[in-house]
Amino acid sequence: WAACKALVANGCRVTLLDSLPDPSGGRPFLTPTGKPFEVGQRGFWRDYPNIERLVQDLGLPDRAVWSDFTPSQFWSPNGLEATAPVFGSAEFPQLPSPLGQVVAISRNSVMQLPVADRASLAGLLYAYLDITRDEATFERYDRMTAHDLFIRMGLTKRLVDDFIRPTLLVGLFKPPEEVSAAVAIELLYFFCLAHQTSFDVRWLSGGTVAQTLINPLAKQVTAAGDVTVRGHTRVEEVALSADGGRVAGVKYRQAGQQESVLLEVDACVLALGVKGMKGVVGASASLARHCPELARTSALNGIDVMACRIWLDRYVATEAPSNVIGRFPGLRGAGGTFFMLDQLHTDQAALWGGGDPQGSVLACDFYNASALNTLSNEDIVDLLMKELLPGAVPAFSQAQVVDSFVQRFPGGVTWFSPGSYRNRPPLATSIPNLVCAGDLVRMGEREHGSKGLCQERAYVSGLEAANLLARNGALGRHQAQHPVLPVREDEPQVTLARDLNRFIMEGLKPLGLDSPWVR
Incomplete structure (x- = not known):
C-alpha cells in the first residue's frame, strides 16, 4: 500500500494483487467463535517517523491509534530478569547514549545482570561503528x-543468555x-542503543493494524486515484518483453477462476516475502534468467512462527503489558512474547467480539517455533497456562481459559542467516521497470535508518520503490517523489567515534589488518 500511495500520487493506474482475502483491511479476521485475531502483535517505536506522518496525513487522532509508551519485562525460569522502563519519561534526565540508558536502568529498573556483564555491551557498540565503514565490511x-x-567482542555469556538471546529471538526470530x-548489530543499535529513548515502544489502542492503519490508507488511496484491488489472487508469472529488457505483464489467477489473466503493465513492484518471492521467481523462467539478483533469493529461507490468543475468565494484573519470555524448557528453543491486550486496548467489548468482557485477553507469539509446531493447539494453550505464563506471573495459575485460537505460519518470516545479505532482493533490479519492496530488501544508496523486521522499514521500502520508478523514467512524465523522512541522526559521540575508527581502519587496510576479527 505504501507503493500504491506514491504511485497514485504520480497519476498512475494501479492494480494490487494479493493472496489475502481482503488486502484493504476492511473485513477483520475473526476466530471461529467470532472474536478478533491478529497475526502477531506489532509494536511502534519512537524512530518510526514515516508511519507517524502517515497517521497524521490520514487525520487519525493519536489517542484513537496509539497506546501510551509502555515498559517491557523479560522473564526466564529464574523469574524477572529485566524491566525496560519508558526511557523518555520525565523522571529520567535525557543523556547521550548509552549513558542515558545506564542511568535510567540503574535508577528505575530491575536487572539481575551484574554491572560487569552490562559493561561488556560496549563491544557491541564498537562493532556497530565498524560495520558502517563500507558495504564490503558489512558483508564480512x-x-x-x-x-x-x-565472543570476539567480549560480551559475557550471561549478558548474551539472559538478555541478548531473548531479544534476538523476538526481534530477528533466531538465536x-x-x-x-551484521543484521543483529543493526537491530540492537536501532532498537536499543542509538538514543536513550530508542527502546520506547507503544502499541495500537484498539483493533488491528489492518483495521486501524491499512484500511484508512486503502480508502484514501483508492479515493485519490484509479486503483483495482484483487484479493485471493496468486501471481503465476512475471512476463518479460521478447528481449528480456523490461516487464511486459503479470499473469495471475484469482481463487475460483479456471483461467489465468495476463495483465499488461508499464512497471511492476514486487512487495513479497521470502516464500512469495521464491514462488514468483521460480515460476518465471525468463525473469530468473535476466534478473540473477532475484534468482539468488532461492537461497533464502523463512522461519516458523505461531500466534495464539487466549481469553480468560478473570483479569490478571501484570506490571507491564509487554513481556518477553525465554529459556523455559517448554519453549523448545523458541522465543516467546505475551501482551495484555486488555491493558492496551480501550474497547474491552471489542476484544470479546462484542460480547461481555470476562477477563484478560492475551496475544502470545512464538518465533523460531519449528519444534513447537509438533504440538497440538491444546498442547500450546496448556504450555502457556501451566508453564510459561505462571512462570512469569503466578496469578495466571488461578485463571481458566474461556476461549483460545492458535495459528501457525511455517516459513512465515525472513531468516537473516549468516551470509544472506547478498541473496536478499535489491530495491533496484537489473530490469529498469521492476523494483522490490519489503523489510528484507537491500535499499542501496537509498538505505534507511530503520533496521530489521520492522513496519517502518517495510513502509519506507514501498515508498522508495515507487520513487525509483519515477526517477528512472518508468512512469513516463510522472516523476514526483513521495517524501521519505529519515530517522534521528546518530548522536555526535557516535559520529565522531565512527569517523575515528574509519580513519584508523583505512590506514590498516593496505596491511591487511583492518577489522581482523572478521573475514
Missing part, C-alpha cells in the same frame, strides 16, 4: 554468526548462533 560481518561476534552478526 554478515558472513559471521552473531554468536561468534559476541545468535543462527543469525547474521
Whole structure:
C-alpha cells in the first residue's frame, strides 16, 4: 500500500494483487467463535517517523491509534530478569547514549545482570561503528554468526543468555548462533542503543493494524486515484518483453477462476516475502534468467512462527503489558512474547467480539517455533497456562481459559542467516521497470535508518520503490517523489567515534589488518 500511495500520487493506474482475502483491511479476521485475531502483535517505536506522518496525513487522532509508551519485562525460569522502563519519561534526565540508558536502568529498573556483564555491551557498540565503514565490511560481518561476534567482542555469556538471546529471538526470530552478526548489530543499535529513548515502544489502542492503519490508507488511496484491488489472487508469472529488457505483464489467477489473466503493465513492484518471492521467481523462467539478483533469493529461507490468543475468565494484573519470555524448557528453543491486550486496548467489548468482557485477553507469539509446531493447539494453550505464563506471573495459575485460537505460519518470516545479505532482493533490479519492496530488501544508496523486521522499514521500502520508478523514467512524465523522512541522526559521540575508527581502519587496510576479527 505504501507503493500504491506514491504511485497514485504520480497519476498512475494501479492494480494490487494479493493472496489475502481482503488486502484493504476492511473485513477483520475473526476466530471461529467470532472474536478478533491478529497475526502477531506489532509494536511502534519512537524512530518510526514515516508511519507517524502517515497517521497524521490520514487525520487519525493519536489517542484513537496509539497506546501510551509502555515498559517491557523479560522473564526466564529464574523469574524477572529485566524491566525496560519508558526511557523518555520525565523522571529520567535525557543523556547521550548509552549513558542515558545506564542511568535510567540503574535508577528505575530491575536487572539481575551484574554491572560487569552490562559493561561488556560496549563491544557491541564498537562493532556497530565498524560495520558502517563500507558495504564490503558489512558483508564480512554478515558472513559471521552473531554468536561468534559476541565472543570476539567480549560480551559475557550471561549478558548474551539472559538478555541478548531473548531479544534476538523476538526481534530477528533466531538465536545468535543462527543469525547474521551484521543484521543483529543493526537491530540492537536501532532498537536499543542509538538514543536513550530508542527502546520506547507503544502499541495500537484498539483493533488491528489492518483495521486501524491499512484500511484508512486503502480508502484514501483508492479515493485519490484509479486503483483495482484483487484479493485471493496468486501471481503465476512475471512476463518479460521478447528481449528480456523490461516487464511486459503479470499473469495471475484469482481463487475460483479456471483461467489465468495476463495483465499488461508499464512497471511492476514486487512487495513479497521470502516464500512469495521464491514462488514468483521460480515460476518465471525468463525473469530468473535476466534478473540473477532475484534468482539468488532461492537461497533464502523463512522461519516458523505461531500466534495464539487466549481469553480468560478473570483479569490478571501484570506490571507491564509487554513481556518477553525465554529459556523455559517448554519453549523448545523458541522465543516467546505475551501482551495484555486488555491493558492496551480501550474497547474491552471489542476484544470479546462484542460480547461481555470476562477477563484478560492475551496475544502470545512464538518465533523460531519449528519444534513447537509438533504440538497440538491444546498442547500450546496448556504450555502457556501451566508453564510459561505462571512462570512469569503466578496469578495466571488461578485463571481458566474461556476461549483460545492458535495459528501457525511455517516459513512465515525472513531468516537473516549468516551470509544472506547478498541473496536478499535489491530495491533496484537489473530490469529498469521492476523494483522490490519489503523489510528484507537491500535499499542501496537509498538505505534507511530503520533496521530489521520492522513496519517502518517495510513502509519506507514501498515508498522508495515507487520513487525509483519515477526517477528512472518508468512512469513516463510522472516523476514526483513521495517524501521519505529519515530517522534521528546518530548522536555526535557516535559520529565522531565512527569517523575515528574509519580513519584508523583505512590506514590498516593496505596491511591487511583492518577489522581482523572478521573475514
